[in-house]
Amino acid sequence: LDLRITTNMTSVIPSTLYGYMWEDINHSGDGGLYAELLQNRAFQGVLPGTQNALNAWQPYNGARLSVTDKTSGVTSALPNSLQVQFPKTVFGPIGFENTGYWGIKVQAGWTYNGSFYAKSDTLTGCITASLRSTTGTTFATATIKGISSEWQKFTFQFEPKTSAPDTNNVFHVEVNGPEAAGQTIYFGMFSLCPPTYLGRENGMRIDLAEALASTRPSVWRFPGGNNLEGESWAERWKWNETIGPIENRPGRVGDWGYPNTDGLGLLEYLNWAEDIGAEPILGIWSGTSIGNYSDLPTWPIVPEADLQPYIDDAINEIEFITADANSSEWGALRAKYGRVQPYQLRYIEVGNEDQFQPESYAGYRWKAFTSAIGERFPDLQFIATTYPSTALDPPYMKIDYHQYADLTWFENAAFMFDNYPRNGTQYFVGEYAVTSTNASDYLGTLDTGRLAYPSLAGAAAEAAFMTGMERNSDVVFASAYAPSLQHIRSYSWTPDLITYDAGGIVRSTSYYVQQMFSVNRGTHVLVTTPPSTNDTAPLYWVASHNNETNLVFLKVANTGPDDLVAYLHFDFNVTSLFGTAVQISSPVLSPLTGQFNITNTLEEPENIIPASSSFSIPYPDRYNYTFPATSVTILAFEAA
Numbered sequence: 286l287d288l289r290i291t292t293n294m295t296s297v298i299p300s301t302l303y304g305y306m307w308e309d310i311n312h313s314g315d316g317g318l319y320a321e322l323l324q325n326r327a328f329q330g331v332l333p334g335t336q337n338a339l340n341a342w343q344p345y346n347g348a349r350l351s352v353t354d355k356t357s358g359v360t361s362a363l364p365n366s367l368q369v370q371f372p373k374t375v376f377g378p379i380g381f382e383n384t385g386y387w388g389i390k391v392q393a394g395w396t397y398n399g400s401f402y403a404k405s406d407t408l409t410g411c412i413t414a415s416l417r418s419t420t421g422t423t424f425a426t427a428t429i430k431g432i433s434s435e436w437q438k439f440t441f442q443f444e445p446k447t448s449a450p451d452t453n454n455v456f457h458v459e460v461n462g463p464e465a466a467g468q469t470i471y472f473g474m475f476s477l478c479p480p481t482y483l484g485r486e487n488g489m490r491i492d493l494a495e496a497l498a499s500t501r502p503s504v505w506r507f508p509g510g511n512n513l514e515g516e517s518w519a520e521r522w523k524w525n526e527t528i529g530p531i532e533n534r535p536g537r538v539g540d541w542g543y544p545n546t547d548g549l550g551l552l553e554y555l556n557w558a559e560d561i562g563a564e565p566i567l568g569i570w571s572g573t574s575i576g577n578y579s580d581l582p583t584w585p586i587v588p589e590a591d592l593q594p595y596i597d598d599a600i601n602e603i604e605f606i607t608a609d610a611n612s613s614e615w616g617a618l619r620a621k622y623g624r625v626q627p628y629q630l631r632y633i634e635v636g637n638e639d640q641f642q643p644e645s646y647a648g649y650r651w652k653a654f655t656s657a658i659g660e661r662f663p664d665l666q667f668i669a670t671t672y673p674s675t676a677l678d679p680p681y682m683k684i685d686y687h688q689y690a691d692l693t694w695f696e697n698a699a700f701m702f703d704n705y706p707r708n709g710t711q712y713f714v715g716e717y718a719v720t721s722t723n724a725s726d727y728l729g730t731l732d733t734g735r736l737a738y739p740s741l742a743g744a745a746a747e748a749a750f751m752t753g754m755e756r757n758s759d760v761v762f763a764s765a766y767a768p769s770l771q772h773i774r775s776y777s778w779t780p781d782l783i784t785y786d787a788g789g790i791v792r793s794t795s796y797y798v799q800q801m802f803s804v805n806r807g808t809h810v811l812v813t814t815p816p817s818t819n820d821t822a823p824l825y826w827v828a829s830h831n832n833e834t835n836l837v838f839l840k841v842a843n844t845g846p847d848d849l850v851a852y853l854h855f856d857f858n859v860t861s862l863f864g865t866a867v868q869i870s871s872p873v874l875s876p877l878t879g880q881f882n883i884t885n886t887l888e889e890p891e892n893i894i895p896a897s898s899s900f901s902i903p904y905p906d907r908y909n910y911t912f913p914a915t916s917v918t919i920l921a922f923e924a925a
């Protein structure tokens with residue numbers, strides 16, 4: 286292939302092109318990015334008196350545990366408490382333990398900030414809290430005194446001197462058994478937090494945060510996804526119940542099979558987006574939920590006449606985020622919760638996947654939300670969440686398009702945006718991933734082709750598609766791989782960008798492709814001859830120029846089973862006779878069956894990782910390069 290990179294610039298590449306979609310799925314928030322170590326810390330979203338309500342808690346030496354709402358809770362938002370009853374006769378210490386999110390990482394040198402609320406009418410002795418292994422090794426201890434009949438918050442710190450060899454550790458609470466015999470203590474709102482990303486209070490788990498941040502995402506779509514919508518209207522994600530002290534957040538029944546603490550709330554998400562330099566794309570609830578309504582003719586949708594309170598709620602949310610702290614009540618509340626300066630907010634997404642309820646969306650919901658919010662906040666841009674449609678009034682200018690599919694779909698779709706009308710409307714590819722090798726069952730099970738982890742071949746297919754997004758970034762203004770995170774011990778969706786357990790993480794092939802595309806950004810698309818088309822498959826490419834760094838990038842996906850050589854010609858002279866390459870390809874040189882399905886796993890996290898290299902360029906205007914079978918490569922050349 287003779288491939289010429291011209292100096293002809295076409296579109297400006299928007300700064301928002303690469304990023305992530307976020308929702309609490311697969312314990313991506315609670316038990317994932319949120320640094321909190323104790324699971325079910327405040328008994329939110331559970332039914333008192335049930336065994337399920339004690340999830341992650343276990344008795345120690347015969348204490349009787351139950352979750353109750355029969356005593357007043359720590360706050361009105363948290364009516365449930367842990368009731369700990371001690372038998373009449375006790376030998377030795379007695380208490381209970383929290384097993385964390387399937388384990389707890391104990392790291393020497395870290396300071397763990399702990400707290401809980403406790404009260405007892407009769408027991409006044411000490412409480413000992415510790416971090417210990419399931420085999421009884423204690424790593425750190427704190428003594429808590431002063432318990433009384435009123436709720437009090439007790440705080441403590443753990444500073445383990447040695448690291449635990451594994452994550453089979455628990456948060457352990459005990460009292461002196463003979464002293465406590467026959468008595469009862471109530472506990473509420475526990476917390477145990479290790480150091481967080483950038484030291485933010487109530488912040489993010491460092492390894493996951495650093496991994497996401499190091500891809501330099503530039504958009505952060507939140508809070509869902511299905512998890513915005515709720516199992517019912519009442520269970521939707523309610524922004525005003527996710528702000529302020531964690532004791533004021535009731536939590537909710539999430540859409541992905543576990544209660545959400547909402548410890549990661551609106552302000553935490555906005556701070557996080559700012560910390561990583563990503564632009565927030567805020568999803569607002571649009572009047573429909575996603576529960577199991579299989580016995581109903583259609584999903585219940587808020588009738589037009591009843592929509593106003595939800596529109597008002599969205600307006601209040603936006604005011605809370607953007608208003609001046611001195612002149613707005615909502616802005617003042619934000620300041621009270623620690624953030625005086627308004628946040629930058631440009632994009633509002635109205636709903637999630639409303640193509641499933643198109644009549645009411647086009648009929649009144651889209652119009653009602655966009656016109657009322659637009660009147661109040663005229664600078665905001667709205668993103669519609671339905672299939673491209675001429676039925677929306679007012680017409681959408683931006684639309685969120687989702688695609689999960691097999692590899693071949695993504696390769697074929699590398700050119701889908703080339704013919705998109707240039708009429709001012711733009712795409713946000715708000716969720717996408719290769720999910721399967723099976724075109725007819727791309728959301729099926731592992732035994733029918735669903736991927737457990739992203740594969741090399743899948744990531745190469747995504748890269749082929751991404752060359753098309755970037756080449757057409759005049760009409761694709763943003764994109765978001767989804768889902769981002771997966772706790773290997775409890776999940777409902779594969780594959781995911783990063784997988785982890787209580788101790789470690791693994792970056793997937795798709796993660797590396799996202800990172801390669803995002804970190805190596807041009808400011809303008811460059812025309813190539815020939816252009817990348819169906820005829821040039823299985824080699825897919827896009828060229829760009831960064832006019833700040835004077836680098837020319839050539840991003841290439843080879844989705845085929847053979848190495849392919851390209852004779853590169855430049856319509857410019859490189860100013861350095863060194864180029865650089867970053868490449869992800871199979872570490873196995875001779876083709877072996879299945880080698881392109883290779884994945885990184887928690888057990889083998891570095892099966893396949895990108896390699897960087899530099900090379901000298903013999904002539905300033907040409908270079909030959911071999912793109913290995915099933916690979917993604919980004920070449921960079923310096924050119925004025």
Ligand code: AHR
Pocket residue numbers: 308310509510511512637638687716767768778
């Ligand atoms: O990303 C997982 C789910 O897929 C999202 O919650 C939903 O928007 C989509 O259907």
